[in-house]
Amino acid sequence: MSVGSLDPSRWLVRDAPLAPLAAVATGEAAHRLARRLLAREDLRGLRVAVADHLLLVRGEDLPWVDGIRYLGRDPQAPRLLLPTTHTPPVHPSLLQSALGRPTAVSLFPPLLLDLGALGPVSRERLEAW
Numbered sequence: 001m002s003v004g005s006l007d008p009s010r011w012l013v014r015d016a017p018l019a020p021l022a023a024v025a026t027g028e029a030a031h032r033l034a035r036r037l038l039a040r041e042d043l044r045g046l047r048v049a050v051a052d053h054l055l056l057v058r059g060e061d062l063p064w065v066d067g068i069r070y071l072g073r074d075p076q077a078p079r080l081l082l083p084t085t086h087t088p089p090v091h092p093s094l095l096q097s098a099l100g101r102p103t104a105v106s107l108f109p110p111l112l113l114d115l116g117a118l119g120p121v122s123r124e125r126l127e128a129w
Contacts, residue, residue: 006110011086018072018084022058024106024113029067030055034126036063047118050129056104056113057121069108081115083107 025033033055037043046059058081062070071081077092081104088095088105095105102115119125 006105006107006112008086008107008110010089011083011107012089014085014087018074018082020062020070020072020084022056022071022081022104023062023065023068024054024056024071024104024111025065025068026054026109027067029065032065033057033063033068034129036065037121038123038126043121043123046121048121048125049113049115049117049119050125054111054113055129056118058115058118059121069106071104071106079103080105 023033030053037046037048037057040063046057048058049056070084072084074080074082074087074092077096079102080092080096080099082088082092083105086107099112104113104115105111106113
C-alpha cells in the first residue's frame with residue numbers, strides 16, 4: 001500500500017461516523033492524552049501503543065482531547081480501525097486484504113499502526129513515555 005493511499009483528499013466523508021473504539025494522537029496532543037489518562041483512577045480495559053511522539057489508546061470511554069483523532073470499526077473490514085469520519089478510496093475489505101494484519105489507519109497524520117503492538121495501559125508506562 002502506498003503512502004498516497006493515505007492522502008486524506010482521496011478519502012470520502014462518511015454519511016454516518018463510526019463509533020469510536022480508539023484514539024490516536026501525535027506531538028503535544030499525545031502528551032495531553034497521556035496526562036488525561038493518568039488523571040483517571042481506573043485504566044482497566046484500555047490498551048495502548050506508544051512511539052516517540054505518538055500515542056494510540058483503544059477501549060471504551062475514550063477521553064476527548066483537542067487534536068486527537070478517533071478510529072472505529074467498519075463492518076466491511078473488521079480487522080481494521082479506520083477514521084470515524086472518512087472511508088477509504090477503495091472498498092474497506094480490499095484495504096484490509098492489502099494490509100494483511102490488524103491495523104489502525106490514521107489520516108491525520110497518515111500512519112499505519114500494527115494493532116499487535118497494543119498492550120495494557122499502566123501508569124508506569126505512560127509516565128515513562
